[in-house]
Structure formats: C-alpha cells, structure tokens
Amino acid sequence: MVTIQYFENNSLFFSQLVKHVPAVDHDIKIKGRKAKVIRLNEINENLVQVHVNLEKKNKKVLVTKEELKKKKK
Template sequence: MVVIQFFENNTLVLSQLVNNIPAVDENIKIKGRKGKVLSVKEVDGNVVHVHVALEKVIKKQLLLKDDKKRRR
C-alpha cells in the first residue's frame, strides 16, 4: 500500500492510500474533475507525490432577476 498525495500548483488536492501508482500522462479523475498526471516523484518509502493538471471549473452565471413580474 502506498500513500499518494496529489498536488495542483503546489496545493495539496487529495491524499489517498492505494495499491497502484498512476503513470505519467495518465488521465485521472479527482473529486469529479478530469485531469492529467504531469509528474510522479517518490518522496519516502511509501509516500509518492503526483503533480496533476486539472481542468478549470467553469462557474455558471446567475440568472438575472426579473423585476417586471407582478408581486402579490
């Protein structure tokens, strides 16, 4: 078992205890976001740092409030 710490821009995104280590250029999904593994670095005997590039979150704009509706 290996502890994998996923980083995006030097920010820890997720720590996981898993059996297999992801390979470079592998597509992964973390917290519902698609991403790609950039680098894998073994830090300690059972700790691995994985740097990933996740897709950007696109926030939807709120609908404009329609003030023309009649109030009751």
C-alpha cells in the same frame, strides 16, 4: 499499499491510499474532476507525490431578474 499525495500548483490537493500509482500523462479523476498527471516524485517506497493539472470548472451564469421576466412572457 502506497500513499499518494496529489499536488496542484505546489499545494497539497488530496491524499489517498491506493494499490496502483498512476503513470505520467495518464488521465485520472479526483473528487469528480478530471486531471492529468504531470510529474511523479517517489519519496520512499510508501509515499509518492503526484503533480496534476486539474480541468477548470465551468461556473454557472446567474440569471438576472430581467431575463426571468422575458422567459415568463
């Protein structure tokens, strides 16, 4: 078992204990978000740092009161 520390923009994003280490340029899913592995740093045999690029979340646009009125008509 290996401890993997996932980093985004040089800040720790997530730590996980796994059996297999992802490869570079491999697409993975972390906390329900898609990510791509950029770089691997093996600190020792039990600790690996993985630098990832997370896919941006799409923010939902809030509906204004005027738009609600138009839809009801």
